[in-house]
Amino acid sequence: MLGGMTTDTSVPPGAREAVLRAAQDLYAENGVAATTPRQVLARSGIGQGSLYHHFPSKRELAVAAVARTVAQTLASAAGDLEAEGAADERLEAYLSRPRDAVAGCRVGRLTADPFVMADDELRGQVAGYFSSLIDLVAAAFREQGSSGEQARDRAIAAVAVLQGGYVLSRALGDPSTMQSAVRGFLALLGPRR
Amino acid sequence: MLGGMTTDTSVPPGAREAVLRAAQDLYAENGVAATTPRQVLARSGIGQGSLYHHFPSKRELAVAAVARTVAQTLASAAGDLEAEGAADERLEAYLSRPRDAVAGCRVGRLTADPFVMADDELRGQVAGYFSSLIDLVAAAFREQGSSGEQARDRAIAAVAVLQGGYVLSRALGDPSTMQSAVRGFLALLGPRR
DNA sequence: GTCTATAAGAGGATAGAC
DNA sequence: GTCTATCCTCTTATAGAC
Numbered sequence: 001m002l003g004g005m006t007t008d009t010s011v012p013p014g015a016r017e018a019v020l021r022a023a024q025d026l027y028a029e030n031g032v033a034a035t036t037p038r039q040v041l042a043r044s045g046i047g048q049g050s051l052y053h054h055f056p057s058k059r060e061l062a063v064a065a066v067a068r069t070v071a072q073t074l075a076s077a078a079g080d081l082e083a084e085g086a087a088d089e090r091l092e093a094y095l096s097r098p099r100d101a102v103a104g105c106r107v108g109r110l111t112a113d114p115f116v117m118a119d120d121e122l123r124g125q126v127a128g129y130f131s132s133l134i135d136l137v138a139a140a141f142r143e144q145g146s147s148g149e150q151a152r153d154r155a156i157a158a159v160a161v162l163q164g165g166y167v168l169s170r171a172l173g174d175p176s177t178m179q180s181a182v183r184g185f186l187a188l189l190g191p192r193r
Numbered sequence: 194m195l196g197g198m199t200t201d202t203s204v205p206p207g208a209r210e211a212v213l214r215a216a217q218d219l220y221a222e223n224g225v226a227a228t229t230p231r232q233v234l235a236r237s238g239i240g241q242g243s244l245y246h247h248f249p250s251k252r253e254l255a256v257a258a259v260a261r262t263v264a265q266t267l268a269s270a271a272g273d274l275e276a277e278g279a280a281d282e283r284l285e286a287y288l289s290r291p292r293d294a295v296a297g298c299r300v301g302r303l304t305a306d307p308f309v310m311a312d313d314e315l316r317g318q319v320a321g322y323f324s325s326l327i328d329l330v331a332a333a334f335r336e337q338g339s340s341g342e343q344a345r346d347r348a349i350a351a352v353a354v355l356q357g358g359y360v361l362s363r364a365l366g367d368p369s370t371m372q373s374a375v376r377g378f379l380a381l382l383g384p385r386r
Numbered sequence: 387g388t389c390t391a392t393a394a395g396a397g398g399a400t401a402g403a404c
Numbered sequence: 405g406t407c408t409a410t411c412c413t414c415t416t417a418t419a420g421a422c
Contacts, residue, residue: 015387030307034226036415047389052417054387104305111363112297112305114223123366130364150380156361156370157377163360164353170304171323173316177349183348187343188381210406226412229397242400247405251398389422397414404407 016054018044023065028106032062032122033115063121068104070129081136087144091137092186095158101169101178108163145171154189162186209247211237216258221299225255226308256314257374262299263322274329280337281336284330285379288351294362303354327352347382354378 024046037058041051044145055148056063107129116122138155146154165178215237230251234244248254263276273287300322309315331348339347358371 031226031305033224034307037417038415049390049418049420050388056417057417089357108360108364109305111360112224112302114227117363126364127366130361134361142217150377153373153377153380155360156373156378157354157375157381160354160357160361160374160378162353163356163357165349165357167301167304167356168323168327168353168362170310171301171319173320180346180349181353182350184346184348185345185353185378185381187346188350188378230399231397242402242408243406245399249399387422389420391419391421392414392418393418395415396408398412401409402407403409404405 005084005138015044015046018046018062019051019054019061020065020068023061024069024106027062027065027069027110027129028103031109031113031115032066033113037061046135059119062119063125066110066116070125073107074125074129074132077133078136080138081140090138091158091189094137094140095162095182095186099162099178101166101175102173104170105163105166108166130159147157158185208237208239208243209240211239212244212247212254213258213261216254217262217299220255220258220262220303221296224302224306224308225259226306230254252312255308256318259303259309259315259318263318266300267322267325268382270326271329274333280333283350284333284337287330287333288355288375288379289372292355292359292371294359294368295366297363298356298359301359323352351378 020041022040026039026043038050040061041048043053050063055064077094080097081090081115083090083093107126109124110122111117116126134152134155137158138152141151141154141158142148161181162178165181168181169175169177194243212233215233216228219236230244233254237244244254246379248257270287273290274283275288276283299311300319303309303315303319309319327345327348330351331345334344334347334351335341354374355371358374361374362368362370
């Protein structure tokens with residue numbers, strides 16, 4: 001094989017690629033509902049009709065672009081959580097890794113997006129992301145010694161701290177708020193590891 | 194005095210009141226950006242020009258409606274956090290109180306709203322809410338024995354768990370996810386109280 | 387496949403009668 | 405103060421030439 005297809009971002013541009021990347025970036029900035037096809041065209045540099053040649057509607061574009069964002073974000077998390085080494089170190093590495101907190105979470109913000117929440121498939125993509133992420137984190141907690149229900153509650157709390165950290169950093173315009181949230185959570189977790 | 198003015202919701206309707214309440218509800222459902230003046234008119238039952246008689250623009254309506262939501266939500270939190278009794282019990286009561294988690298946080302969701310984030314005053318209202326809320330929670334942690342920086346980190350983590358709990362409950366369409374997040378956090382907090 | 391031009395509708399706001 | 409009617413712009417999507 002000559003490289004994966006779903007998440008490879010280092011490929012010759014191409015119109016379809018350019019459109020998808022522009023859409024992903026614009027969704028990260030303003031969400032799906034507020035992003036117009038015109039904006040996607042302008043940023044990707046292609047012409048009017050070309051967008052509708054590759055994607056029949058705004059909705060189909062959103063499905064494709066959100067799928068990529070979900071796959072990329074999940075792969076990145078798995079990279080930390082399924083790395084080699086002790087489970088507690090992997091958890092700490094994942095939770096405290098650098099994040100552009102003021103920009104917000106590309107997936108989490110979609111839970112407030114009316115266009116996404118009104119569409120079953122888009123909604124399902126977001127649900128799938130968090131379901132998988134929680135499973136990954138819960139597996140690490142189980143490995144580290146927590147058992148069953150406790151591991152799952154801790155995993156959900158951990159992912160919530162990150163998502164809430166994004167919300168607070170964004171609200172306050174302060175990247176350090178995410179760090180405080182993670183530090184506060186890890187301190188509680190720490191003593192008994 | 195005959196009752197407070199800023200947050201009283203039990204007052205004769207009146208057009209301005211009806212408009213504000215309709216706007217607050219619609220913002221909770223779809224956000225500010227996606228809520229049209231037409232929708233506000235339809236839900237409040239008033240006529241077209243009447244909206245613009247009370248509020249010069251969509252933006253001014255948003256400023257007034259968001260101010261009310263912030264004041265109400267903060268007052269509700271203060272009710273729990275500044276009640277009588279032990280600080281740890283007030284914290285637990287606040288964190289585990291019933292919430293419509295799948296609906297999302299009326300204030301937190303605004304951090305993903307492009308209309309809000311593009312406007313300094315609206316953005317400032319959201320920042321003020323979280324700043325005050327964190328202060329309230331941090332005060333309780335300090336009272337309960339945590340000191341200085343640790344109390345603040347814990348407060349930020351606690352508020353993040355709630356905000357992230359809303360995001361996860363909404364993403365998964367499952368109210369129990371908020372409960373798991375809070376349970377996971379309280380379990381870590383519990384042993385050393 | 388890509389472009390320019392354009393149509394149908396919704397969004398935000400205003401005019402002016404009552 | 406409240407209503408109906410209306411205006412202009414932007415959004416989404418399509419048509420059709422190249």
